[in-house]
Amino acid sequence: MSPLTLTPIGVIRSPHREAAGAPIQPAYAAAEGRVIVEPAYAEALADLEGFDRIWLLYWFDRARPWMPRVVPYRDTRTHGLFATRAPARPNPVGMSVVRLLRREGRELVVGGIDVLDGTPLLDIKPYVPAWDAWPDARAGWLDARRAAREVADGRFHREE
């Protein structure tokens, strides 16, 4: 496969400075963050205010090299990487549904951020319940709920 080139469209600001202690999903996150979009893309934010929640797609820029099997935060057993949301991925793309609290020009104030400060932003999409929510879907090993952890440690973080 040919390599792809991605250019960040902005940056995500958050109070989370390091992996250890950061929430593992927006569902467990209370903190507010800011999504700062580069001026070249500001016009593309038009009409986003009507959405309660948005998808953020971003690059886990501080993740350790990927591993085919991992022990995810919500279990004590090993699982295939692609059956998890672990940050250490071949293409370390993260996705978070966050609350859109308000827009201030080319900045979005969001609630429930599970992203580290300074994370490169790749894309923004509206969250549409009719398309994105399937509450009765099976969730594989997560349905067994072997670990109730809600914050990360350093296991997927790269060595400094």
Ligand SMILES: C[S@@+](CC[C@H](N)C(=O)[O-])C[C@H]1O[C@@H](n2cnc3c(N)ncnc32)[C@H](O)[C@@H]1O
């Ligand atoms: C388990 S991941 C889930 C992220 C996203 N909601 C998803 O499902 O793709 C969340 C953890 O990723 C780590 N993280 C967040 N931003 C990161 C970054 N820029 N580089 C490396 N790790 C990051 C933090 O430790 C955070 O607790």
